[in-house]
Amino acid sequence: MKSMSGLSPVLLSIAVLLVMFGSDLWVLTDARGRARRGDPVSVRIGNLRVETPEAWFLGCLVLWVIFMPLYLTATRRNPFVRQS
Secondary structure (H helix, E strand, C coil), X not given: CCCCCCCCHHHHXXXXXXXXXXXXXXXXXXXXXXXXXXXXXXXXXXXXEECCHHHHHHHHHHCHHHHHHHHHHHCCCCCCCCCC
């Protein structure tokens, strides 16, 4: 069965997963670069601390919908948050 866009649901799902994985790799490389420059990305929510590039990568890999916006906010890149 074809969707309205002409892509099968399987191809669309694969495309979404590839985009998500690509953004996870970007988070990993960006966090490593920031750590090397002495500006590590660190977030603490209660007992949960995310401090290493690998932790950011795994968080985005497992819970992309939560960790990707959190990373963007922590690095002041979230387009939905006003910067003062």
